[in-house]
Amino acid sequence: MDLLERETVLRDLAGHLKAAVSGPGRLALVRGEAGIGKSAVVRRLAQIADPHIRVVTGACDPLATPRPLGPLLDLAPHLGREVRTALAATPTGPGRPDEVYDCLLADLSAYPSLLVVEDIHWADEATLDLLRYLARRLPNVPALVLATYRDDEIGRTHDVTALLGTLAGYPWVYRHDLAPLSRRAVARLATGHAVDAERLYLVSAGNPFLVTEILAAPAEPIPATVREAVAGRLVCLSAAARRVVDVLAVLGTQVPLRLLAGVLPAPEEALDEAVACGIVRTHGQVAEFRHELTRLAVLEAVPAAARLRIHRQVLAAMRSGPVAEEDLALLADHAAGAGDPAAVLRYAPAAAVRAAALGAHQEAADQYAHALRYADRLPSEQRISLLEGHSQACLLSGRLDEGIASRRTAVRLRRALGDRLREGENLRWLSCWLWPAGRAAEARRTGVDAVRVLEGLTPGRELARAYLNLCRLACYGHEGEAAVAGHAGKAIALAERSGDTGVLVQARFHTAAARVLREGRGWEECERAVSDAMAAGLPLDAGALALVMCWLAALRRDAVRAAAAVSRAEDYCLDHDLPAYLLCARAWGSWGLLNRGSWSRAADAAQKILAHPGPPPVARALALTVLALVRARQGTPEVWPPLDEAAHLVDPGCLRDTGLGWEAPVEAAWLTGDHERVRAEARSGLAALADRIHPWLSGPLACWIRRAGGEPPQVPAAGPYALELAGDWAGAAARWDGLGCPYDAALARLSGDASALRQALAAFEALGTRPAVARTRSLMRVRGVRPVRQGPRPATRANPYRLTNREMDVLKLLDEGLSDAEIAARLYISPKTAGHHVGAVLTKLGVHSRHEAARKHHGPERE
Template identity: 75%
Template sequence: MNLLEREALLQDLTSHLQDAVSGPGRLALVRGEAGIGKTTVVNRLAQLADPHIRILVGACDPLAVPRPLGPLMDLAPRLGQAARTVVAGALAGTCRPDEVFDCLLADLNAYPSLLVVEDVHWADEATMDLLRHLARRLPSVPALVVATYRDDEIGRTHDLTALLGTLAAYPWVCRHDLAPLSRRAVGRLAAGHAVDAEQVYRVSGGNPFIVTQILAAPAEFIPATVREAVAGRLAGLTATARRAVDVLAVLGRRVALPLLASMLPGLEETLDEAVAAGIVRTDGQVTEFRHELTRLAVLESVPAAHRLQVHRQVLAAMRSRPIAADDLALLADHAEGAGDPVAVLEYAPDAATHAAASGAHREAAAQYARALRYADRLPTDRRTDLLEGHSQACLLSSQLDEGIASGRRAVKLRRALGDRRHEGDDLRWLSCWLWLIGRTVEARRTGQAAVRVLEGLEPGRELARAYLNLCQLACYEHEPVAVTAAYAEKTIALGERFGDAGAVVQARFHASAARMLDQGAGWENCEKAVSSAMAQDLPEDAGLLALIMSWFTVLQGDTDRTAAAVDRAEAYCLDHGLLSYLLCTRAWNSWGLLNRGLCAEAAEAAQNVLSHPGSPPVVRSLALTVLGLVRARQGKAQVWPLLEQAASLVDSDCLLDTGLGWEARVETAWLLGDHELVQAEAQRGLDALANRGHPWLSGPLACWVRRVGGVPPPVAAAGPYALELAGDWAGAAAQWDGLGRPYHAALVRLSGDASALHQALATFEALGARAAVGRTRAMMRSRGVRPIRRGPRAATRSNPYGLTIREMDVLKLLHEGLSDAEIAARLYIAPKTAGHHVGAVLAKLGVHTRQEAARKVHDSDHTQPHG
C-alpha cells in the first residue's frame, strides 16, 4: 500500500534516527488505532535507514500469558555474541533481568541502531521494565528506539499508562500520532476500483486497513477480514459490555451518553471495557464507534428481536425530549427499525430536507427513499413531493437511474392532479438531467414541453428556470448565438422579477459562453458569473458553472486554463457534495490530459471515472472515447469497440456536442490508414453541424478532410484550424504549441517541409504515439524525406548508467525512499507512469530493489573522482 499522508511523520522519524545515531539517543512513541498503519510506517523507516545502521525489530503478542521479554527474544539473533548469550540465559532463567538490561544497553552502545518494539500495549511486565531502563539511559546510546502502541486499547489502569507517565519527564522522548487518511487520500487509493470513494471513506473513517480490505473485496458489504477482526475484539468482552456494544450498534454511530445511560444501568464500567477493546470511543458527552463498518459488523450479529426492542426504546426516549434538526435522521432510522411507519413519515421527509440543505445529497436521497417505502398511505400531493425531493437528491448524488425514474413518476402524478405549475417545473428538472444521461433529443423535447406548460400560467420562478434550461441546451448543442441569447434575456427578466439569483447568473454565463465558443470573446464574463455564483452561495448553480468552464476550456484546447478550471471545479464539487458534477469534471480532465500529450495519465484518469459506479452516461462515453483514442495513438488493438461503446451510450448529437466523439473516430481512421473512412466520418459530423455554428467542432473535422487530400467545405473554424485550412501550417503549429498541445502541433507539421516532418516525428516519438510515428515515417518515405537517425540524448549518453533526465529525477526520489505515488505527486505524473520509470531505472542499474538502486548510486557518488 502506498504510504499516503505519512510523509511528514517519516521525515520526522528519519531525522530522529540521524540525530540519535550520532548522539544523543532518542525514544519515539508512535501511536494510533488498530489498522492505522504503525507497522507500515516503521517498516518504511527501516528501509530508509542508512546501510550502516543496524535494524532490530521485536514485537509483543496478544497472548493470554505474554512471553517474558518477548520482543527481546525476537531481535536477539541480530545482537552481538555477548548479548545473545545473556538473552539465552534469561530465557533459561539463569540471568537476572537487570543483567539482561545492562547487556542490551552495552550492545546498543557498540552499534548505531534502530530498535523497534511493536505493540507495546500487549507487553509483559519485564518488557515494560526494559523500556523504562532503556529510556532513562538513552542519551548516552547511539540508537533510536521506536515503540508503537494502540492508544485506543489502553485505559486509566493499563500498565502502559503508568510507563507513559514516567516517560513524560524525559525531553528526549517524542510522541507521534497517526491520523486517519483524509477523504482525498482515500479517493486516491480507491482510484481504479469499482467503488464509490466517498462511501468507502464514510464507512472506513479513513482507517487504511479497512480501506484496503474494502478495495480488495468490493463486492462484499462487510469484508470477511473486517468481520473477523471485529468478532475477535467482541470475543474478549464480558457479557455486560457486549450487550452495551450491541445497543450502541443499534442506536447508531454517535450516541449521546445521557441517552445511553438511560438504557444501560452501570454504563461507566461497561463503556470503559468497550473503549479499552478499541471498538468505541468517547468524546465529551458522546460515544461512537470508531468506524461505521465496525458498527455494521456488530449490528449484523445482533438478534432481530433485540434490535426491534432497542429501536422502540430509543424512539420513545428521543421523542420524549425536545428534537433538534440533527436528531431527525436518527429518529427516522429508529422509527423504521421499530416498525413504526407513521413515525417514519413524520421524521424521514424532514431529515431529507435537512440533509439536502446541508449539501448531503446522498443522505437526503436515502431518507426520501425511506419515506417513499411507506408513502402509499399518504395523499397524492404529499407522495409527489417526496418523489420530487428524491429525484433531485438522487440526481445530484449521481444516482441517475433512480432520480430519472422518480422524476418521471412525479410528472405523471402532477398531471393527474391538474397541478400544471409543478408539472412544468418537474418537466424542466427532468430535461436538465436527461441531457446528462445522453438523451439529448428527449431532453430538448421535454424542456420545450415544460415551457409550453408554464407559458400558459402566470409567470413565476418556474418559467424563469424553464427558459434557463432551453438557454443551457442551446449553448451545449451549439445552436446559433442569438438563440441562446434570446432565452437568456427571458430568463434574466423573470429571474430578476422573482428574485432567482441563480437563474440570473446562469443565464448571463451561458449567453457569454455561447459567444466565447463561437467568436472567441466572453471569457471574462464567464469567469465573473462563476465567481458571482460562488460568492452568493448558490452551490448547485456555482458547481454546474464551474464544471461547464472545465468542459469549455478543454474544448478550446487551452491547457493552462483547463488545469485551473478543473482544480476549481473539483474542489468546489467535493466541498458541496455534488458528485454528478464532480465526475463530469474528472471526465473532461482526462480529455485535457490527452490534449497535453499525457496519454498514460489521460488513460488512468478515464479509467478511474469509468470505475466509479455513479458515472453518468455522458461521462462514461467521454472516458471511453479518451481510452479509445489513447489506444489508437499507441498503436494498440481493440480501439473501435471502445469508440462504438461510447457512441451507444448517448444520442448521436451528444456524441458530437461534447466535443471529442467524432474527431476521435476520424483520427482513429487516419491512424489506421483508411482515408475513405476519415472522409466519411468527418462528413457525418459536418452534416450534423450544418445548422449549428461551433468553430472548435467543425474546424477539426474540416482539417481532417484536408489532411487526407479532400476538399473541405467552407465552415467556421477556430484559430489554429482556420490557419491550417488557409494553408498556414507553421502559424497553426505555433498556435498549438502556445496552447500546450504538442500532438496537435505535430499533426499540423505533417503538411510542412522536411524540417517540419522531422520535428513532427520527434514529437510523436517523445509522446509514445507509435501509430502516428508509423504514419509519419510512411509520409516521409512517400515524399523522399530521409529520417534522421538519433542516438540517445547527450544527457543520457553522459550518464554512466544510460539514465534519461526524467529517470535521474526518479532515482533521486528513490534515494529519498518515496513510493510510486509520492514520486508521481512530486513530478506531477501518474502513479503508473512513475512505476514504469522506476522499473526502467532498476533495469538499467541491474538491481532488483529500490534500496539496492539507492545504495548503488550512493556508492557510485562516493567512488567518483572529485575535481
C-alpha cells in the first residue's frame, strides 16, 4: 500500500535520523491507533536511511506475561558481541540489567544507528526501563531510537503512560501522531477495486489497515467490522490453511517456522495459501499475521477445545528439544493455556526467577501467580518458596496487598513447619511492607514479633535485619533518638559479625535521621549513608534511604533539599525498577511543591499518583492530602472528601507520622474561618503526639491554635514555629523565606504590624490563594489597616494589553479552544472565576469573542 498522507512524518523522522547520527542522539515516538500504519512508516524509514547507518529492529509481543527484554533478544544478533555476551549471561551474573544496558549503550556509541522498538504498549517492565535508560543518555550517542505504540490502548494507568511522563522533560524526545486517512486518500486506494469508496471510508474510518484488509478480498462484500472482514477471508481458506491460521493465532506473533512445523505436519503448502490470501506473511524463518487485530479476530473464533489442543501441541513441540532460558516465559504461557499443572510448576517459577533477575518484577509476580494456582500439589517447602518469591515480586512491583497476603500465608506455613528462622524472617519482611501499606501499628507489632522469634535462635543476619526494622519504625514513628539508637546498636553489633553492609549503612542513616527530625543535625551523615548504599550496589537499601531523604526534606519544609532528594530518588528508583519507592518519592515531591507555593504543579503531581493503579496507601494518602490543600488554598470545592479518604486509607498513627495528616484539616478549617474546629482539631493532634517529641509535627499545630485566637500549649516547636509562638513574627517569616516557603512566610506575617499584613496580602494574592486573601483583608479591617494599592505589577505593566499573569494563562488556554470549565480544571480554579477572567481578557483586548482574542493574542507576538 502506498504511504499516503505520511510524507510529513517520514520527512521529520528522516531529519531526526540525519541529525541524530551526527550527534546528539534523539528519541522519536510514533503513535496512533491499531492499524494506522506505524510499522509501515518505520519500514519505509529503514529503506530510505543512508546505507552507512546500521538499522536494528525489535518488537514487543502481546503475551499474557511478556518476555523480559523481548525486543533486545530479537535484535541482539545484529548487535556487537559484548551485547550478546551480556544478554546471554543475564540469568546468572550479578547486576544483570545494568550490564546489558551499559553494553547496549556502548554498542550504540560505536556505530551510527537506527534502533527501532515496535509496539511498546506490549513491553515488559525491563524493556521500558531500557528505554528510560537510553533516553536519558541519548545526547551522547550517535543514534535515533524510534519507538512505536498504540495510543488508543494505553490509559492513564498504563506503564507506557508512566514512561511518557518520564520522557516529557527531555528536549531531545519528539512525538509524531499518525492520523486516519482522508476520504480522498481512501478513494485513491480504492481505485481499480469494485468497492464503494465512500462506504469503504465510513466502514474503515480511514484506518489504513482496515482499508487494506477490505481491499485484499475484493470478491467479498465490504464488511461492517474487522471481525466480518477477517471472517469473510477465512471462509475462502482450505481446511488445512484455516488450521495453519488458527495455530498461528494461538501461537502469537512472529512464529518460527520450525515451531509451526513441530505442531503441524508439512504446513508449507497450507501456509503459502494463507499468505496468498493476505491473512499472514512470512519473512525469513518467521510467520506472522499482517496485523494483530487480524490475529485477535481469528483467535476469538477458535473454539476453546481447539485452543487447548494447540497449546498442548506447542508445549510438547517446545519441550522436545533443548529449552533456552529466553523461552521460559513462552513455555509458561503455553503451559497455562494448556492447563498443564506440572508444566506450569516447572516453567513458571523458572521464568519468574529470570524475570526478577532482569528487574522485571511485574512479570515475575505474574509468573509466580501462575504457579501458585497449582501450588497445593507441591510439598510445603516448595509452596512456601513460591509464596515468598511472589510476595517479594509483588512488593517490588507495587502490588502491596497481594504481596502482604502471600507473606502472611508464608508466615503461617513456616510456623506450622516449626521453621522458626524463616518464620522470623517472613515476619520481618511483613512488618517492612505494612508501614507503606498504612498499617503503622500492625507493622510495629509484627516487627516486635519477628525479634521475639529470632532472639530465641542463634543470633545472625536475620536478627540484625529484624533489629534494623525496629530502628526504622522507631525513626518513622518519631520515638526519639534514644529509641532509634538502641535498636541500631543491636543491629550494628550483629551486622559487623556477619558483614552485612546494608544493615550497617541503614542503621547509621536512621540514627542520623532521628537527630535530623528533632534537632536538624545529621544531614551530612544521612547523605553519606545514601551514597555508601548506592556505591555498594544495594538497590533496596539505597532506594529506601533515598526515599526517606525525600520525607525528611519535605517534613522540614526545606524546598532546596526536597527538590534535590526527589530528583535523585526518582532517577534511582527508575533505574532499579522500584515502583513502590518511586511513587512514595513522588508523593513527597508533591508536598515539596506545595511548600514552595507551586499549587498547579503540586496538584498535577498528586493527580498522577492517584491515577496510578496501585500506589502504596501512604503515597496515596499524602497525594490526597496535598490535592485537598491545593483546593483549600485556592478556594475551590471538594476539599474534605480527599481528606476523609486519606484518613481512612491509613491508620491514625501513620497519618500523623507522615507529617501532613493532622495539620491539613486544621488549615482547611482555618481557611473557611471555622476557628472552633481549628482549635479542636489541633488539640486532638497534639494529644496524639503527647508521647512523642517532634517539633515539626507539634509546632505547626500550636501555631494554628494561636492563629485561631486560642492559647497554644507549651510544646516542642521547630525553628520558625518556635519564633512565631514566641511573638517574633519577623524572624519566623525570614526563616520561612530562607526555606523557600512563601505561603508559610505570609502566614507568619499575619501576626505582624501594618507593613507585615500588607506583605502577607501581596504574597497571598501572588500565590492565588483567595481564602487567605479574604482572611487577611478581614484581619486588616479589624486592625484598622488599609491595603495600599501600588498599581499593576511589573509583568502587568509590561504587557501591551495590561493583562495580569493569570489573565495571560487564561488567554493561552483560550487559544487552545478550551471552555470555561476546561480552563477552570486546568488552572485549578472554579468555573465562575474562570468566566470572570475570560470576561476581563476580552474587555482588555477590546474584542467580542474567544476566537478574536486568540487571533489578537498572536498579533503582537508576530509584530
